Every structure is written in C-alpha cells, then in structure tokens.
Amino acid sequence: MTDTFWAPGRVNLIGEHTDYSGGLVLPVAIQLGISLEAEPAERITLVSAGEPVELAATGEGDEAGWGRYVAAVAQELGALGRPAIGLDGVVEADLPRGAGLGSSGALEVVLALALCSVAGFELDPIELALACQRAEQRAVGVPSGVLDQAASLLGRAGSALLLDCGTLEHRWVGLPEELGILVVDSGERHTHEGSGYGDRRRELESGDPRRMRHVATENERVRAAVTALEGGDVHALGPLFKESHASLRDDYEVSTPTLDRLVAAALEAGAFAARLTGGGFGGSIVALTEGAEADAVLARLNAGWVVRAEDGAIRRRTGSLRDRA
Numbered sequence: 001m002t003d004t005f006w007a008p009g010r011v012n013l014i015g016e017h018t019d020y021s022g023g024l025v026l027p028v029a030i031q032l033g034i035s036l037e038a039e040p041a042e043r044i045t046l047v048s049a050g051e052p053v054e055l056a057a058t059g060e061g062d063e064a065g066w067g068r069y070v071a072a073v074a075q076e077l078g079a080l081g082r083p084a085i086g087l088d089g090v091v092e093a094d095l096p097r098g099a100g101l102g103s104s105g106a107l108e109v110v111l112a113l114a115l116c117s118v119a120g121f122e123l124d125p126i127e128l129a130l131a132c133q134r135a136e137q138r139a140v141g142v143p144s145g146v147l148d149q150a151a152s153l154l155g156r157a158g159s160a161l162l163l164d165c166g167t168l169e170h171r172w173v174g175l176p177e178e179l180g181i182l183v184v185d186s187g188e189r190h191t192h193e194g195s196g197y198g199d200r201r202r203e204l205e206s207g208d209p210r211r212m213r214h215v216a217t218e219n220e221r222v223r224a225a226v227t228a229l230e231g232g233d234v235h236a237l238g239p240l241f242k243e244s245h246a247s248l249r250d251d252y253e254v255s256t257p258t259l260d261r262l263v264a265a266a267l268e269a270g271a272f273a274a275r276l277t278g279g280g281f282g283g284s285i286v287a288l289t290e291g292a293e294a295d296a297v298l299a300r301l302n303a304g305w306v307v308r309a310e311d312g313a314i315r316r317r318t319g320s321l322r323d324r325a
Contacts, residue, residue: 001039003117007110007313008033009101010151011183011286012277013160014237014244015222017252019145020201021215022166024222026173027147028181028309029155032096034106038089040118044070048091057086063139069104072135073111077121080131085119098189100278104140105148108132109313117315125153125312126168142198155312162226173226175309179234180294181286184266184304186258188282197279200252214251218244237288238273245275254280262301263287269300 008029015025036046044055048066055061059074078084091110097103112132116122123131132149136142146165154161159172175181204211221240228236245263249255259276262285266274271287278284284304289297294306 002037003039003114003315004035004037005110005113005117005313005315006033006035007106007113007152008155008310009095009103009106010148010155011101011181011284011307012147012151013181013286014225014240014275015147015218016244016248016275016277017200017204017254017279018215018218018222019147019163019165020143021204022164023215023219025147025151025163025165026160026222026225027102027151027155027163028160028175028307029151029312030101030183030307031310032094032101032305032307033152034091034093034095034103034110036089036091036110036114038087038114038118041086041088043086044074044115045086045088046070046091047089048093055086057084066107068139069107069135070111072139073108073132074115076131076135076138077112077115080123080127082116082121083119085115087114087118089114096185098283099183099185100276100280100283101183102148102152102278104136105132106152108135109149109152113313113315126150129153143201144197151312153312155310157311158309160229160309162222173229175229176232176234178291180289180291180297181307181309182266182271182289182294182298182301182304183277183284183286183307184262184298184301185284186256186262186282188256188258196254196281200254210251210253214247217247217251234288235272241273241275241288248276248280252280256280256282258282259285265301266297270297 012027053067059071063071129149163170266287273288277286
C-alpha cells in the first residue's frame with residue numbers, strides 16, 4: 001500500500017535569526033507544502049519535477065542536487081536506529097523554493113515521515129525535528145536552527161507556535177480570526193549556503209555588538225507579540241514588525257533594497273504591519289491586515305498569497321502506486 005505524506009512550509013511572524021542562538025520564534029505552518037507519495041522498496045528511489053534520486057536504503061550513494069537532503073535525512077535517521085528500508089515515491093510541491101518559507105525544512109520533514117513510516121520506526125516530533133535540523137546542516141554545511149522543521153511538524157490550525165529554541169519548550173498562541181496574513185515573494189532567490197547566513201551566525205557567536213543587539217531586542221519583540229495576540233490587540237504588532245525589520249536591515253544586515261521596497265508597498269497598500277520573513281538576503285515579506293481586507297491588499301500588491309495557519313505534517317493512506325500506474 002501507498003501512503004501520501006505532507007509537510008507544510010511556514011511563515012515566521014516574528015523572531016528572525018534567533019533560533020540558532022537559542023532564542024524565541026513565532027512561526028505558523030501554512031497551507032503551502034510538499035507531498036510525497038511512497039511505498040516501501042529495497043532502495044530509496046524518488047523523483048521530483050523530473051529529477052530522479054536513487055540511493056541505498058541507508059542513504060548512501062550519489063548526493064548531488066536535492067538528493068543531498070534525501071541522503072542526509074536517511075543517514076541521520078539511521079544513526080538513531082531506523083532500519084534500512086527504502087521507498088519508491090514521487091515528490092510534489094506548491095511551496096516555492098528559496099522564498100524564505102521553509103521549503104528545505106518541509107522537504108526534510110516529509111522525507112523523514114516517509115522513511116520512518118516504511119520502516120515502522122517512531123520518533124516524537126521534537127526528536128524528529130532535531131534529526132531533520134541535523135540533516136539540513138549535513139546537506140548544506142550551514143549551521144541552521146530548528147525553526148523550520150519544528151514549525152512544519154508542530155503547526156496547529158488557527159495558531160502560531162511559540163518555541164524557545166534553547167529549551168525546546170513550546171506552546172501554541174491562538175490567532176484572532178479577523179487577522180489576515182499575507183506573504184509576498186520578492187523574487188530574489190536565496191540559499192543558506194549561498195548567502196551570508198553562516199557569516200551572521202559566526203559574527204553573532206564572536207560577540208559582534210550589532211548582531212547581539214538584534215537578537216536581544218528581537219527576543220523581546222517576540223514576547224511583546226505574544227502578549228498582543230493573546231490580548232487581542234493585533235494592531236500592536238505594527239510597531240513590533242517595523243522595529244524587527246529595521247533591526248534586520250540595520251543591525252543584522254540581511255535585508256535587501258527589494259525587500260525594503262516591498263515592506264513599504266505593503267503598508268501603502270493597506271497592511272498595518274510588514275517585515276521580511278525568513279533568513280533574508282531575498283525571499284519574502286510577511287504582512288498583516290484586517291481579515292476582510294486581505295484579498296484587496298494582496299490585489300494591490302499584485303503578487304503573493306493569503307496564508308492561513310494549518311496543522312503540521314501528516315500521513316494518509318492512498319492506495320498502491322502500481323494499482324494507479
């Protein structure tokens with residue numbers, strides 16, 4: 001029998017470049033994601049958009065292209081005791097790559113769910129998120145945090161995830177129904193390994209005052225955002241988003257002129273809050289509106305999506321690949 005696995009991307013409301021320093025983040029899992037239809041096999045054989053990957057069930061083999069992620073996930077799970085059972089499947093996505101919406105994290109999560117399922121191997125969500133985080137680091141050689149993988153696994157419909165990346169303590173923060181969340185893609189593509197992401201972490205760890213100031217103030221903004229949401233004062237997020245974007249632009253230096261212009265355009269179009277989301281150096285912005293105005297604001301921007309907070313990664317039984325061939 002074939003299972004279909006699905007893992008969502010995420011938009012981080014606030015708490016940027018704080019995860020790898022053990023700080024606070026506030027992401028939501030969104031309706032855009034990655035699916036994998038698979039069944040058990042002797043080897044790992046996958047195809048995505050016409051690009052095949054074939055590896056041993058342990059993850060050994062050619063690790064070029066997106067196969068790096070497949071190999072890394074299989075190897076990390078193997079180190080935790082997953083039996084070496086392969087899978088045969090097809091990967092599909094409506095989540096754009098390089099848009100700052102956690103596409104690599106979603107890919108790692110959907111692969112991990114499938115590989116665990118075919119082998120009858122179970123991990124709790126946090127342990128699985130950490131394994132996927134290590135897989136990302138193994139695949140691309142960048143010391144990334146756990147935000148994306150945790151959000152993809154722990155997402156809850158109608159809520160944001162408040163995650164302490166130091167202790168891994170987490171809880172859900174309800175989002176008011178009248179809150180509209182927009183994502184606008186800048187079109188500037190980035191990868192962690194091809195941007196200054198690793199440099200920023202090294203600068204932070206070396207004690208760079210501007211980088212440290214950003215992290216300290218951003219953690220406080222996350223706390224204030226949670227207070228605003230739980231108190232129903234969504235418009236209090238406007239100044240917090242403004243301060244966050246300015247800090248990311250000036251202290252952390254991860255914004256771009258295109259992202260700055262998009263933030264300004266979103267506010268001019270009627271959003272009451274806007275900031276870059278994700279690692280920066282391109283990608284997307286997130287903007288907040290009154291729920292009834294979300295579509296109109298998006299139409300004025302002429303790009304992007306109205307997103308909603310969704311449940312995290314799932315599995316469902318769908319039949320046999322061979323029966324449907």
